[in-house]
Amino acid sequence: MEKVLGRGHALTLNTVNNLDILYADRGQLDEVEKMCRLALKGMEKALGRDHTSTLHVVNNLGILYKRQGKLDKAEEMYLRVLEEREKALGHDHTSTLRTANNLGFLYRKLGKLDKAEGMYRWVLEGREKALGPNHTLTLRTANNLGFLYRKRGKLDETRGMYRPALEGYAKAPGYENGRCHLSVILLLV
Template sequence: MLGILYANQGKLPEAEGMYERSLEGKEKALGRDHTSTLDTVNNLGILYQKQGKLPEAEGMYKRALEGKEKALGRDHISTLDTVNNLGILYQKQGKLPEAEGMYKRALKGKEKALGRDYISTLDTVNNLGILYEKQGKLPEAEGMYKRALEGYEKALGRDHTSTLNTRALEGKEKALGRDHTSTLDTVNNLGILYQKQGKLPEAEGMYKRALEGKEKALGRDHTSTLNTVYNLGILYQKQGKLPEAEGMYKRALEGKEKALGRDHTSTLNTVNNLGSLYQKQGKLPEAEGMFKRALEGKEKALGRDHTSTLDTVNNLGILYQKQGKLPEAEGMFKRALEGYEKALGLTHPKTHTVTRNLQLLYSSRVNAPTGPGRSDPVSRTKVPGRLSTKLRSIIPFRKRSQQ
């Protein structure tokens, strides 16, 4: 119980100590394969996932799953909960097909064991919606979200917190109060929504309200508080308020390094965004340092082919192009393009973006001035035939203006 309490308070190292002590004791008293032991194994997996220790989390989930399948059966709800957790982990690792397989297995099992409208079933439906959205399958995502919302409303009422996770703020304010942490999470999410819609002043208001409330309820250094600080940094950068953005990113980075560690994926995302900010400020050496740190950390934590890793690869390509390091830029763009095609497909917006980056790089080479002092062979490099065909098949080259 202490481990759960510490985890809920964001005290992850303390929670880890409690869980590990509990696991050791249960293994001795009950055995490695007792269901109570396996519950603690599953909880350790959840904790490791929160800490960004994804390989360790995967090991715990797989052990819990194997044990529960033997002790309880493949279709027991406790087994299916671990299947669902593995789906969440695979999604974080960028293993989207594997995540989809886990979610579908969990959903099928829960529908049989619990029914289509049971809360745990609907949680997996909602998770599938999130996955489909990441895969760019927007009609499928919409169908999952609508089913989850309809089910939550029937089972829990329109103002229950689970219903409101897929709806809006007003109900949570009524049910829990304006300053409840769950209400503030929704305020933060509304900020994200407004930002995506281009309603930047409204987004800023939501983030500031969420930040003020979280600082009071959770403290300045809680990870949930720091997430909102980070979101404010992104917003300020979009608004062109670069000094304010830098302040938010630095505060978020310092806090996350302390709370989560230097190599946690959330920390590394902040490092990556600081790199983007430094690039906008013209601080190219500082940007390169941030991007390289983020890339090295993401490769270790997530793997070379995770979409988040590839985002940083693409960012490094853009930076190298600005620095005039065209061969290095080409290498980064090619790696990002190949990875996005495998993970997301040819038609995903991220694939299109890096294709455009390569197109512009090759166009700059073809159009580079020649003559005395302009004989750099790099600038005259031709587009490789296979890649040239691929580029034209996705986004046609712009016609050169007539001289």
């Protein structure tokens, strides 16, 4: 593709970016980082820093850095994507919320629990508006927030998140296993 379209063509760069999945599956994370950086450099040059395809590559780098344990770099990537998506798509767009959720998970992992809680609350409110209270992504966010509350010892808040999640999962088709998992958690709380 590079010979036909050129190194800087968007389709060539997308192919380079997609190769990261293959390398990641093989555990070759250093190779994935090289491919992502190459794709990012080309995307920024060809499409601009704030183009959705460029932001997709930045988000992939954030995921990669999280997997590598480079959490500060992951945070930097997620914050960039969040800022650009919020500007371009809005505060409650599902893509913006997905990035905020990734950042919430990262903050939880970093022990920045106040920041994690803020992200999860934002995502939960946005997903309830955009997708409804019983959508599986909304329920998963409520579960994540419940887990965070449990970790912080806020048991009443934990129950307040887990109960609606459990009830929602009970109504969702194909989520019998998730329902059982949440039931066990509720018994532990």
